[in-house]
Amino acid sequence: MKVYKDLSPSPRTIMTPGPVEVDPRVLRAMSFPILGQFDPEFTSIMNETMEMLRKLFVTENEWAFPVDGTSRSGIEAVLVSLIEPGDKVLVPIYGRFGHLLTEIAQRCGAEVVTIEKEWGFVFDKEELVAAIRTHRPKLVAIVHGETSTGRMQSLEGIGQVCRDLDALLVVDAVATIGGVALETDRLLLDAVIGGTQKCLSVPAGMSPITYNSRAAAKIAKRKKIERGLLTGGEEESLLRPVQSNYFDLSMLQDYWSSARLNHHTEATSMLYALREGLRLVLEEGLEQRQARHKAHEAALVAGVQAMDLRLYGDASCKMPVVTCIEIPEGIDGESVRNLLLQDFGIEIASSFGVLKGKIWRIGTMGYSCSKRNVLLTLGALEAALLRHGHKLEAGLAVQAALNTYA
Structure with a gap:
């Protein structure tokens, strides 16, 4: 008879546009x-x-x-x-x-x-x-x-x-x-x-x-x-x-x-x-919560740009809680996502329809929206890109984010 093991989901750092960490x-x-x-x-x-x-x-x-x-x-x-x-x-x-x-x-x-x-x-x-x-x-x-x-x-x-x-x-x-x-x-x-x-x-x-x-x-x-x-x-x-x-x-x-x-x-x-x-x-306060989301978005964007990655879409109407990144030419976007998940326990998202395979989407939402998660995601993404042969100067992404926080 088949024996079913105790449920034990793997710990994840969820940086998608939803669901997020509870x-x-x-x-x-x-x-x-x-x-x-x-x-x-x-x-x-x-x-x-x-x-x-x-x-x-x-x-x-x-x-x-x-x-x-x-x-x-x-x-x-x-x-x-x-x-x-x-x-x-x-x-x-x-x-x-x-x-x-x-x-x-x-x-x-x-x-x-x-x-x-x-x-x-x-x-x-x-x-x-x-x-x-x-x-x-x-x-x-x-x-x-x-x-x-x-x-x-x-x-x-x-x-x-x-x-x-x-x-x-x-x-x-x-x-x-x-x-x-x-x-x-x-x-x-x-x-x-x-x-x-x-x-x-x-x-x-x-x-x-x-x-x-x-x-x-x-x-x-x-x-x-x-x-x-x-x-x-x-x-x-x-x-x-x-x-x-x-x-x-x-x-x-x-x-x-x-x-x-x-x-x-x-x-x-x-x-x-x-x-x-x-x-x-309500304990945090609506305005304070909105400011927190914007602060971590700014750090994430600074780190992404320090890796010479291009942000997708019109910057004037960007969502403060979702950052879309164009996948560099010659890079297998799904392979990068899989490496992040399997080796770092970090999940980011791909997209749909005409954007499938063309962008990554990183969410900074709610409990997932934290300094720890932003720095960890930037460091892991940098490492994953280097493993995939993308040329960039190691360490700049996290430093750019830290400068933003400072």
Whole structure:
């Protein structure tokens, strides 16, 4: 009979754009005893989590709670609940995850209009405004930070344009929330989706979301048609019930409200993890945390440039938490990644689509974003490149990073 050994994952230094290393205090929280989901002690934990999420998203929204599932579950819950069949949806695409928003919107039955930017760049405000005014969509869905290209889209002024034209603005902030400034209310964002496994340093398994009264009003109308409660004055013919049960935000509202109507069995240990992760973010302070991410990014970039490696993409829209590096000509990028993993226990990422095999992506996110990890990664990458015959002066990368820190 086959004997299965005790689980003993290898220790890793994870420097990818997600998942990242989990804060040990979060892992400890996940080991705490299970409570019943209607136990007053547990519902108090739910309430505290919602309070902290409002602070994370910088919002006064009534609705701020996690969807059980990985980040894609939050994206799908928001889109399937807000998009009715036939709605026109505008998706600006500048990387892989814009295509994901497009696919989900199409599955919701939307009339999807896309505009595309060359990978490595983002849209000017004027381009976005012109597209919104031209197409007059009911919903605009956009990625804040594209980990596939390491670029970040400015959202300044876009919310007001959407308000003026009565369009909802939905933002995928999975890769940026908790590491980069994002002020939901000031930017007039109608719905924002976050992720746990990136800058929050919590395992994948929940997707924090928030949405305002404009989004909630549409959800409420669809809830009425679903339950046969529309009055004669409401346009029943134009409404459709949400096609998903699990991802129906009106039902999740009932679960997260004071009513606590049963919808699913809450992922207890994951909620413990999220609560602790949020507590650590707020304990550090949003501005201080953002500054920490920028400081370690600067050291990493200095070290990369000291190795005469080229950074990929438009520097003016670089994500502070993801650094993309062009793989030098003649170097097998996967062989370098494998050497880093096998000999140093460090994981960095490759990329997707047109960038597959052309760039490396290094994440400096959450708990993984530390001086130790940056210096270790630079030293290991330098050694790996030398082993692969790339000419560079040994020692300069780490010294450049140390100078930045100094």
